[in-house]
Amino acid sequence: MITYKALTIAGSDSGGGAGIQADIKTFQELDVFGMSVITVLTAQNTLGVQGVFPQALEAVEAQMDSVLSDIGADAVKTGMLFTADIIRLVARKLQQHKAQNLVVDPVMYAKGGAQLLQQEAMDALKQTLLPLAKVITPNIPEACAILGIPDIHNATDMRAVAEKLLELGPQYVLLKGGHLSGTQAIDLLVAADGSEAVSFISDRIETPHTHGTGCTLASAITAELAKGRPVNEAVQTAKQFITAAISHSLNIGGGIGPTDHGAYRRARLHVLS
Numbered sequence: 613m614i615t616y617k618a619l620t621i622a623g624s625d626s627g628g629g630a631g632i633q634a635d636i637k638t639f640q641e642l643d644v645f646g647m648s649v650i651t652v653l654t655a656q657n658t659l660g661v662q663g664v665f666p667q668a669l670e671a672v673e674a675q676m677d678s679v680l681s682d683i684g685a686d687a688v689k690t691g692m693l694f695t696a697d698i699i700r701l702v703a704r705k706l707q708q709h710k711a712q713n714l715v716v717d718p719v720m721y722a723k724g725g726a727q728l729l730q731q732e733a734m735d736a737l738k739q740t741l742l743p744l745a746k747v748i749t750p751n752i753p754e755a756c757a758i759l760g761i762p763d764i765h766n767a768t769d770m771r772a773v774a775e776k777l778l779e780l781g782p783q784y785v786l787l788k789g790g791h792l793s794g795t796q797a798i799d800l801l802v803a804a805d806g807s808e809a810v811s812f813i814s815d816r817i818e819t820p821h822t823h824g825t826g827c828t829l830a831s832a833i834t835a836e837l838a839k840g841r842p843v844n845e846a847v848q849t850a851k852q853f854i855t856a857a858i859s860h861s862l863n864i865g866g867g868i869g870p871t872d873h874g875a876y877r878r879a880r881l882h883v884l885s
């Protein structure tokens with residue numbers, strides 16, 4: 613029986629691999645009831661982003677009020693928010709509804725390069741949303757953009773970048789190393805309470821089909837936090853989930869294909885049977 617509830621506040625990806633669609637699939641696969649607040653509609657496929665249509669602020673506010681005033685959420689994730697006004701509204705409503713277990717994925721660019729956060733929205737992200745987060749999950753280019761520093765290119769520099777991000781107020785920073793080269797995909801978790809940094813390491817899978825990996829990882833963390841798991845355990849399960857999904861990524865469409873959100877469950881069923 614599903615008893616835990618998670619909410620994603622993000623953009624819709626018509627292609628189904630990232631955004632709201634990836635998040636809801638991930639919640640379902642991890643046995644958590646999924647709900648959504650759609651901030652932006654994107655016309656998107658494996659080839660790129662063909663259109664970006666921000667929703668009216670009233671529409672975003674009404675969705676948040678509907679869900680949080682009645683059903684509530686054990687954990688909340690934010691993804692593509694696009695404008696400073698949407699970010700400020702979302703932050704205000706999350707505080708008003710006393711949202712718990714907030715995971716902020718500071719989405720800035722799609723894999724194909726399309727801009728998913730307006731340049732002038734960076735200050736709003738830093739000042740209003742990041743301080744509310746339990747966990748933030750930047751990739752390396754996003755982390756460096758937030759800090760206003762040049763991109764880093766090796767895993768040893770990740771610790772300093774992640775710790776600098778803690779100064780912006782989140783309780784944990786999970787810095788994703790998917791954009792580095794090398795035979796391993798290394799993510800680093802650091803905590804504001806001073807506990808030991810932890811690395812989550814998997815073999816790097818050779819595939820171009822990684823559309824939506826960041827969304828999927830963050831929503832898997834959110835699902836596990838909704839169940840009451842500690843952050844370390846939530847990230848560990850999420851890393852297993854995304855590694856399985858990338859291992860079975862889908863060569864559909866003519867560009868960067870999505871991952872298989874069902875792979876983690878199927879692997880576990882296989883082991884259990």
Ligand SMILES: Nc1ncnc2c1ncn2[C@@H]1O[C@H](COP(=O)(O)OP(=O)(O)OP(=O)(O)O)[C@@H](O)[C@H]1O
Pocket residue numbers: 630721722723750751752788789790791797798799814815816817818819822823824825826827829851854855858
């Ligand atoms: N080729 C790969 N093989 C194995 N794991 C990977 C690979 N690429 C990314 N990952 C893992 O996938 C997760 C997402 O990392 P990534 O750095 O790709 O995020 P992202 O760039 O934010 O994703 P997106 O662009 O989809 O938002 C991390 O756990 C990362 O280590």
Ligand SMILES: Cc1ncc(COP(=O)(O)O)c(N)n1
Pocket residue numbers: 622623624625630631632654656691692719721722723724728822823824825826827
């Ligand atoms: C609506 C939406 N949210 C997030 C992403 C990032 O995912 P990716 O970088 O894998 O394209 C995206 N492409 N679309």
